[in-house]
Amino acid sequence: MAEDVVWSPVRRLAEGIRSRRLSPVALAETFLDRLERLGPRYNAVVTVTRARALEQARRAETEIAAGSYRGPLHGVPYGAKDLLATSGGIPTTWGASPFKDRVFDFDATAIRKLEEAGAVLCAKLAMVELAGGMGYRQPNAAFTGPGINPWSRDAWSGGSSSGSGSAVAAGLVPFAIGSETWGSILSPAGNCGLAGLRPTYGRVSRHGAMALCWTLDKLGPLALTADDCGLVLEAIAGRDPADPTTADRRFRYDGAGPTGRRFRFGVLRDGCEEAVRENFARSLEVLRELGSVEEVTLPDLPYDDITRTILFAEATSAFEDLIESGGIAGLTAPEDRYTAYARDAILAKDYLKALRLRGVMAREADRVLATLDALVAPGRTTVAAMLDGEVRSAIRGTARDVMGAVGNGAGLPAVAVPNGFGARGLPTSLQFMGRAWEENLILAAARAYQSRTDWHARHPPEA
Amino acid sequence: MSESEAVHAEVETLFALVRERYGGRLDAEQLAGVRTAIVGIVEAACALRAVRLTNADEPGQPFAPHRADP
Numbered sequence: 001m002a003e004d005v006v007w008s009p010v011r012r013l014a015e016g017i018r019s020r021r022l023s024p025v026a027l028a029e030t031f032l033d034r035l036e037r038l039g040p041r042y043n044a045v046v047t048v049t050r051a052r053a054l055e056q057a058r059r060a061e062t063e064i065a066a067g068s069y070r071g072p073l074h075g076v077p078y079g080a081k082d083l084l085a086t087s088g089g090i091p092t093t094w095g096a097s098p099f100k101d102r103v104f105d106f107d108a109t110a111i112r113k114l115e116e117a118g119a120v121l122c123a124k125l126a127m128v129e130l131a132g133g134m135g136y137r138q139p140n141a142a143f144t145g146p147g148i149n150p151w152s153r154d155a156w157s158g159g160s161s162s163g164s165g166s167a168v169a170a171g172l173v174p175f176a177i178g179s180e181t182w183g184s185i186l187s188p189a190g191n192c193g194l195a196g197l198r199p200t201y202g203r204v205s206r207h208g209a210m211a212l213c214w215t216l217d218k219l220g221p222l223a224l225t226a227d228d229c230g231l232v233l234e235a236i237a238g239r240d241p242a243d244p245t246t247a248d249r250r251f252r253y254d255g256a257g258p259t260g261r262r263f264r265f266g267v268l269r270d271g272c273e274e275a276v277r278e279n280f281a282r283s284l285e286v287l288r289e290l291g292s293v294e295e296v297t298l299p300d301l302p303y304d305d306i307t308r309t310i311l312f313a314e315a316t317s318a319f320e321d322l323i324e325s326g327g328i329a330g331l332t333a334p335e336d337r338y339t340a341y342a343r344d345a346i347l348a349k350d351y352l353k354a355l356r357l358r359g360v361m362a363r364e365a366d367r368v369l370a371t372l373d374a375l376v377a378p379g380r381t382t383v384a385a386m387l388d389g390e391v392r393s394a395i396r397g398t399a400r401d402v403m404g405a406v407g408n409g410a411g412l413p414a415v416a417v418p419n420g421f422g423a424r425g426l427p428t429s430l431q432f433m434g435r436a437w438e439e440n441l442i443l444a445a446a447r448a449y450q451s452r453t454d455w456h457a458r459h460p461p462e463a
Numbered sequence: 464m465s466e467s468e469a470v471h472a473e474v475e476t477l478f479a480l481v482r483e484r485y486g487g488r489l490d491a492e493q494l495a496g497v498r499t500a501i502v503g504i505v506e507a508a509c510a511l512r513a514v515r516l517t518n519a520d521e522p523g524q525p526f527a528p529h530r531a532d533p
Contacts, residue, residue: 135500215524244527302510309507326488338493341485342500345477350508356516359523397503410523 005030006171007459010228011255013174014072017064024064024075028057028120031077034172035123038463042157042166043145046082047124049090053077056120063118072231074118079173081161082124083131083210084108084219094210095127095160097143098322098330108208109243110177110219110236117235125163125176129331131184132160133212133315135339135396139387143332146387149191150460151426155384158188159391164222165192170463175223175232179209181216182311182395182408186416189222190379190429193418195446195456196222197229200436201411202247204233205240213314214245215355216307216408225456226415226446230255233439247437254440255447263291263445265432266372268298270402272381275422280378283419283430283449287376290448296368296375303402304394306361307409309346309354311395316343362410369412369435374442377403379416379429403433413439415446418455427455473505474498 005013005027016022032050039045060075080086082093085104093100111121126144128136139146139156147162149155150170157166161178165188168176178185180198189196197220204219211217221232230253237251265287272280287293322328323340331337369375381399385391394401407414412433419430430449434442450456478498486494 301514302507305507305510309504309511312504329488335496338485338489338496339500341481341489342497342504344481344484345501345504347508350511352522353508353511353514353516355522355524356520357511357514357523359520360514360516362523397507 006034007224008174009224010072010076010174010231013076017075018069020064024057024060024120025054027075028053028077028122031122031173038170039123039167039172042148042150042170044126044147044163044166044170044172045123046093046126046144046163047090049121049123052088052090053120053122056115060118060120070118073114073235075120077120077122077173078114079123079125079164079167079176080111080121081127081164081176081178083127083179084111084177085208086111086124090124092124093143094130095142095144096129096331098327100143106208109205109240111208113236119235122173123167125167127162128160129333129336130319131179131181131210131212133181133319134328134331134336136333137335137390137396138333139385139391141333141336148387149384149426150463151193152424154387155424155426156191156387156391158191158384160184161188161222164188165194168192168194168222168224169460171459175221175228177219177236178222179217179219180408181212182307183401183404185220185222186379186404186414186431189416190427191384193427193455193458194222194224195226195229195415195417196220197233197415197439198407198413199233199237199439200413202245203251203439204236205238205243205246207240207242211318213311213318215314216311226417226443226450227255229415230443249437251439254444261444263373263448264371265291265293266296266368266375267293268296268375268377268402270377270381270400272378273422276378276381276383276428279420279422279428280430286449286452289452296372298368298406299364301357301361301364303361303405303409304397304400306354306357307405308395308397309351310358310409312343313346313351316340358409361406365406365410365412366435374432374434374445375403377431379431383422383424383426383428403431407433412436413442415442417446417450419453420455470502470505470509474501477501477505
C-alpha cells in the first residue's frame with residue numbers, strides 16, 4: 001500500500017475505505033509495520049496488537065464488501081493510551097513497571113465503542129507512569145522510557161499521553177485515544193503538532209480506564225485535524241451505566257465544513273515564552289478574519305491551587321494501596337518513588353475548600369464564556385522540554401496554567417491545534433476552550449482556523 | 464519557594480507527621496523532596512483559605528443517593 005495513506009486524515013481514509021479504494025487489511029498492515037519498525041524509535045508503543053488488529057480489519061473488509069458500512073471509523077487503525085483496559089491477553093500497564101504484566105478480561109467502554117464503530121486497534125501506546133499522578137519532574141517517567149518527539153528526537157513528546165502524541169505525529173496510527181486530568185491531551189498534541197480534543201467532563205465514559213482523579217479524568221482523541229477529533233468523539237461519547245459520571249446527552253458531530261459563522265473569541269493573558277507569544281499573536285490575526293477577538297478577565301482566584309489540590313488528594317486516594325505498600329518504589333522516575341507521601345499533608349478541609357471553590361470557578365468561567373464562542377490561548381506556554389531537562393508543570397507549581405486549571409477544574413472542553421514552530425523547530429499550539437457541552441462549537445472554530453493555515457499539513461521530516 | 468513563619472510552622476508539623484509514617488523507607492534526599500512538596504501543599508492551602516466563601520457555597524460536585532434497580 002502506498003505510503004501516502006500515512007498522515008492522511010481519518011476523513012480521507014474513510015472516503016477511501018467506503019469507496020473500497022483502500023483495503024482495511026492492507027491499511028492495518030501498513031500501520032502495524034510502522035508501529036513495529038518505528039515505534040521503538042519514539043518509545044511510543046507498549047504493545048502492538050497485531051492479531052486483534054488483523055481480525056478486526058478482516059471483519060471490516062468483509063462487512064464493507066457486503067455493503068454494511070458502519071461509519072467513518074470503519075476499518076481505520078488507531079492506538080489507545082495504555083490505561084484503557086483491553087481483553088484478549090493484551091496487557092494494560094498504566095505505563096508503570098509494577099503493572100507491566102497486568103491483564104484485564106474486559107474492554108474499556110471507549111475501546112468497545114470504537115470496536116462497534118469498526119475501528120481497528122493496532123497498539124496500546126506508551127504513557128507517563130500512572131498518568132503523571134505521582135509528581136514526576138522529567139520525561140523519563142515510564143517503564144518504556146521517555147516519550148520521544150518525532151519533530152526532534154532530543155525533545156519530549158509530552159505528557160502524559162506521550163505515546164498517543166508521538167505515534168500520531170510519526171504516522172504510526174491515524175488517531176489515538178489519550179486521557180487528560182490536567183494537560184495530558186493538550187500537552188502532547190501541542191508538543192507534537194497535532195490536534196487534541198479534551199471533551200467535557202462526563203462526555204466520554206471512563207469505565208475501564210485507570211482512575212487518577214475521579215472528578216478530573218477525561219478521555220479524548222489526538223489526531224491530525226480538529227475535524228478528525230470530532231469524528232472520533234462521536235464514536236466514543238455517550239451515557240454509560242458503568243460510569244455514573246457520564247451525562248445523558250447525545251453527541252452528534254456537526255462536521256459539515258466551514259459555516260461562515262462569525263466567531264466571538266476571548267483572550268486570557270498569561271505568561272509564555274517569546275516564540276509561543278509571537279505565534280499566538282499571528283494566530284490572533286487569523287482569528288480576527290474569522291470574527292472578533294477581545295481581552296477578557298476572570299476574577300482573582302487561586303485557580304492553579306484549586307485544581308492542584310483536588311488532583312493531589314484524589315490521586316493519592318486512588319493509589320492508596322500502591323503508596324501505602326511502598327509499591328511506588330518500583331516506579332521509574334526517582335521523584336515518583338516518594339513525592340506522594342507528602343500528600344498526607346493535605347487536610348480534609350482544604351480539599352473540601354478546593355471543591356467549594358471549584359463551584360465558584362465553574363460559575364465564573366461559564367459567565368465569561370457565555371458571551372463568547374471560545375476562549376483562546378497558547379496550547380502550552382513553552383515548546384516541548386528537552387529529554388534530559390526538567391518538565392515545568394503547573395501541577396507541581398513550577399509553571400502557571402490558568403486555562404488548564406480552569407478548563408480541567410471546571411470540566412470544560414478544549415481543542416488544541418498546531419499554530420507554528422518555536423525554539424529548536426518544535427511545534428507550538430493554539431487552544432480553543434468552550435462552555436460545557438460545546439465541543440461542536442470549538443471544533444468549528446478550530447476547523448475554521450485550520451482551513452486558513454497549513455500547520456496541520458506539515459509532518460516530521462525523519463518519521 | 465519562600466516560607467513565611469506561619470507556613471514554616473505548619474510545614475514542620477505536617478512534615479513530622481509524614482516522616483513518622485514513612486520516614487523509615489525514605490533516605491535523606493527523598494525526605495528533603497517530601498518536605499519541598501509539603502511546602503507547596505501548604506502554600507496552596509493558604510491560597511485556598513484566603514478566599515472567603517459563604518455558607519451556601521457547596522462543593523462543586525454532586526452526590527446522588529443510590530438505589531439499585533429492582
